[in-house]
Amino acid sequence: MSSAAGLGSFSAPGWLPRSRLGWLCASGAVLALGVAAAWRWRRAGRAERLLVRVGTVTGLSIYPLKSCQGVPVKRAEVTELGLRDGDMRDRFWLVIKEDGHMVTARQEPRLVLVSVACENGHLILKAPEMKDLILPVQLSEKNAVKDCRIFGLDIQGRDCGDDVARWFTTFLNSEPYRLVHFETQMNPRKCNQIEKPFRATDKVPYSDCGPLLVISEASLEDLNTRLEKKVTMRNFRPSITVSGCSAYEEDSWDKIIIGDVELKGAMACGRCILTTVDPDTGIIDRKEPLETLKSYRMCDPALKDLYKSAPLFGNFFGVDKIGTIEVGEPVYKIIEH
Template sequence: MAPPELSPSRVAWLCVAGAALALGVAAAWRRRRQRHAARSLVQVGTVSGLYIYPVKSCRRVSVDDAAVTEMGLCKGDMGDRFWLVIREDGHMVTARQEPRLVLISVACENGNLILNAPEMKELSIPVKLPGGNPVKNCRVFGLDIEGRDCGNDVASWLTAYFNSGPCRLVHFETQMTPRKCKMIKSPFRTKDKIPYNDCGPLLIISEASVEDLNTRMEKKIDMRNFRPSITVSGCSAYEEDTWDKVVIGDVELKWVMACDRCILTTVDPDTGIIDRKEPLETLKSYRMCDPSQKHIYKSAPLFGSFYGVDHIGTIKKGDPVYKIIDG
């Protein structure tokens, strides 16, 4: 059957619409070209590691590539800090309260979250939970946030592992409302948001920073103590604190604030024993904030930097890290 003939007025309308669309695309392209022309990119390092922490305070998962969302790194079913251990009253449980959380290894396979811990049988639970599972109101650093209960099997598993009172596991689902970073730490922007992270979507630390810290310590410390999202090689120590805007792959990030450190850094990632002293005492000897910033950082030493996400995309190990220099 022959296609219906278009009236002259219809043809004219389509021509005008097509021209308008082409002009719009051209204008957007010109604006983008002008924006990029007004700045230059200088390579400052290379991505040496990408890490996701699916369950808050549990072991990291190293990945070769990841999507960068507004709420941090994501790989398949693994969102960063998308699961949280809570007490029955909804208050969070982290390695500050239960240091042996750092010994729980996490994986996501075939739509399941898989947990392993010393002297515990492997446990597998579905990532996509039944709609009948209750949604809990949780409390994370003074802010309320929802999480769907992961069921009695994992609750019994966690309770037996800690042997210190009933615990449950909850999952943040994408339709739930994330926490606003600005309500946790004032330097964050209005658009910065997270599920169960401490306060920011991305934490960047250079390998050189850890190397410099270790020159000052009797017992060497591990990058795992600091739980970064992205590690960078090929730059000088603490240079990550100076990059106002960076480009990695097609992702653009904005420096927000340094990371103020707490006793979680003193938990040994291999034994789950909390020291409460190092590396904090060494960091306090040389990594304190300027007095004018004490209202932000108080008495905590600084190590690593938080970045907000300006443009989502994908990144991979080996990607160059560029600093944006505005013209």
């Protein structure tokens, strides 16, 4: 008798077991059939999902303070908000003007010269000709919570204090700036309010628009064949760097698996003048590699409303399944039938 037939006979109108033993046997049979059906359904689901290896992770970088130097790590936790390594979380600190508007290397290119580290519950900032600055990751609740503005959206941040404010203002020789820290009880920005291709479940603190940015080494190599002065991945600030695939192949990855992490492609990354800031000198060129990218990496005309005049380089991903990833792990593309 097939499973379907068995379930049909148990549910026939008027059927009633004649004894407690009969009732128990019948209940057990129904339960067993249900478990078997669910197991077969799960197996069928897995069989319909094909994994194809497309590359290998060659780099992981966390950018704790927006526009400042990235921190390469060998292993990282993938959270809904981006990469994490202990107290070091991606774009959880932000320089702001006194009115709360963000400050990035677009306005202050020398921000790229600030290096960041986390040790023993403290954030350590270093910059040329500046004394190291050490501040606690967990700030006092007495510190004010600031209303901040990033690309037209509101978000909060706890003020890191006057000493930090003076440090940044002195280093940048600027108007008064302050530093704020995003705390997990605060509301992150919803990515689909930043750019429509993201999902309502995608969210970020102070990142531009997506939790993770993936770029292949082959894409950078192809770009450098077109440039007089070569650039590095530091110009593009990816979360995950991948080798073993062809140039711009990452454009076609809809869903990928790395370790126990599953990521969903959202949109390409439209590049801006931040890519023209020399990461070694903090000098903004405003031309390359942006002009070269514009010569061959513009979007399809049908997507001009989304990307405007920005050339595309790298792809943003949302997080479907959190977990950990490591340098050296294979990257698989999910093909669903």
